[in-house]
Amino acid sequence: MHRILLLNGPNLNMLGRREPERYGSETLDAVVARCSELADALGAELDAFQSNHEGALVDRIHAAADDGTTAIVINAGAYTHTSIALRDALAAVPLPYYEVHISNVHARESFRHASLIAAGAAGVLVGLGTDGYLLALRAACGQT
Numbered sequence: 001m002h003r004i005l006l007l008n009g010p011n012l013n014m015l016g017r018r019e020p021e022r023y024g025s026e027t028l029d030a031v032v033a034r035c036s037e038l039a040d041a042l043g044a045e046l047d048a049f050q051s052n053h054e055g056a057l058v059d060r061i062h063a064a065a066d067d068g069t070t071a072i073v074i075n076a077g078a079y080t081h082t083s084i085a086l087r088d089a090l091a092a093v094p095l096p097y098y099e100v101h102i103s104n105v106h107a108r109e110s111f112r113h114a115s116l117i118a119a120g121a122a123g124v125l126v127g128l129g130t131d132g133y134l135l136a137l138r139a140a141c142g143q144t
């Protein structure tokens with residue numbers, strides 16, 4: 001049984017209201033609902049967690065090592081570009097992870113071009129809108 005942890009970092013709680021021309025009008029709750037539906041269809045379990053706090057994300061990643069999680073789908077938001085702590089947390093747990101970005105970070109400011117977590121990822125989905133989460137979920141369930 002696949003058990004996927006869907007992790008969202010800072011400002012992603014504002015999805016739907018935050019720069020909708022860039023990130024779309026779908027709320028995070030709606031994204032999570034779509035992911036839960038897909039997880040059901042794939043016979044997987046989904047646990048969603050969002051935090052604006054780096055340490056809370058680190059703690060949740062550590063907990064995933066012992067709670068039956070089989071893979072992580074993560075949009076770390078701006079921490080993608082800054083957080084060695086998140087990179088180390090993902091390296092500390094023996095779980096594959098898929099990095100998602102709603103926008104095409106490579107077409108944006110140069111500080112968004114670098115990801116501190118991409119090198120360890122099983123896959124990276126960038127610029128596909130919120131559908132990127134669903135594609136990552138499929139990959140995390142071995143359904144690509």
Ligand code: DQA
Binds near residue numbers: 010012077078105
């Ligand atoms: C983002 C891209 C990041 O650069 C930004 O800080 C975000 C959202 C995305 O999903 O496109 O918060 O991760």
